[in-house]
Structures are given as structure tokens and as C-alpha cells.
Amino acid sequence: MASNDKKRMKSLLDCVQSKLGTTQRKSNALYSIVCAATPANLRASVVFTRLKNRRLHITVTSGGAANRMRFCQRALLEACAVLPDHPEHLSIRVAPAGTVKMAPEPALRKSSREKPVMGKRAAVGLQQAAESIDDKKLSEALMRLASRTRHH
Numbered sequence: 072m073a074s075n076d077k078k079r080m081k082s083l084l085d086c087v088q089s090k091l092g093t094t095q096r097k098s099n100a101l102y103s104i105v106c107a108a109t110p111a112n113l114r115a116s117v118v119f120t121r122l123k124n125r126r127l128h129i130t131v132t133s134g135g136a137a138n139r140m141r142f143c144q145r146a147l148l149e150a151c152a153v154l155p156d157h158p159e160h161l162s163i164r165v166a167p168a169g170t171v172k173m174a175p176e177p178a179l180r181k182s183s184r185e186k187p188v189m190g191k192r193a194a195v196g197l198q199q200a201a202e203s204i205d206d207k208k209l210s211e212a213l214m215r216l217a218s219r220t221r222h223h
Contacts, residue, residue, distance in 0.1 A: 101154070105129060108150035113139055118166050127151055127158035130166050137163045194220040 105120045116136035121128040131137050144161050151158050194217040201213035
């Protein structure tokens with residue numbers, strides 16, 4: 072390769088590298104803005120962000136996350152207003168199955184509330200009512216309810 076060709080090739084590679092660096096910085100900035108405007112419980116669901124033709128494109132991990140992100144539309148667009156080509160519209164898509172390693176679903180929170188119980192007098196009253204009712208299903212339901220007594 073001639074010296075002139077090497078210089079042109081190096082110049083071309085430098086230009087491409089510079090453009091890629093700029094694109095990467097813009098992409099990182101957009102992703103940071105979107106994540107900052109996203110509720111904490113949804114941030115892990117954001118897979119990809121892109122801004123094209125004044126439309127903010129967000130790709131998330133699941134349909135449920137997409138639905139919840141739609142409720143954040145105003146906040147997301149307002150947060151991106153600092154960008155030179157700020158978006159006017161939002162498009163949210165779900166990543167195709169198998170393309171994103173999903174984070175495990177958070178465990179369901181266990182209730183700290185105890186199962187409701189009632190006092191002995193209330194239970195006796197329900198039992199008496201159950202015994203005097205002709206409707207078998209209603210009587211059975213009242214007996215189940217009466218079984219929730221405190222055992223002291």
C-alpha cells in the first residue's frame with residue numbers, strides 16, 4: 072500500500088472512529104436521561120433507547136414494563152427536552168423473546184398483616200345464624216367465617 076493510500080485510510084478510520092465516539096456519547100447521554108426519568112422499579116427493564124426524527128424509541132424487556140412506561144410518557148419527554156433535537160413523540164417496544172437476558176422477577180412481597188380473626192361472641196352469633204338459615208351455601212359460608220375465631 073502506498074504511503075498516500077495509508078494516509079487516506081488512516082484519515083478515513085480516524086473520521087469513522089470520531090463519528091462512532093460521538094454517536095456512543097449521545098446514546099449514553101440519552102440512555103442516562105431516560106433512566107433518570109424512569110421510576111426505579113422500571114429502570115432495569117430499559118434495554119435500548121434511540122432518538123430519531125424527533126421520536127424517542129425505548130425498548131423494554133416485557134409487555135408489562137411497556138405498559139407501565141407508557142404512564143411515564145410526559146416525564147420522559149420533558150426530561151429529554153434538554154436535548155438539541157428533543158423528542159415530541161414516544162414509541163415503546165418490547166424486545167423480541169430470547170434477545171435479552173431477563174432479570175428475575177422480584178419476589179412477591181409477603182403481607183405483614185395477619186389473617187383476620189374474630190372474637191368468640193361474634194363467632195357464636197355467626198354459628199347461630201348459620202344454623203337458622205335454610206340456604207345451604209350461605210350457611211356453609213357463615214360457618215367458615217365463624218371458624219376464624221381467636222383461640223385464647
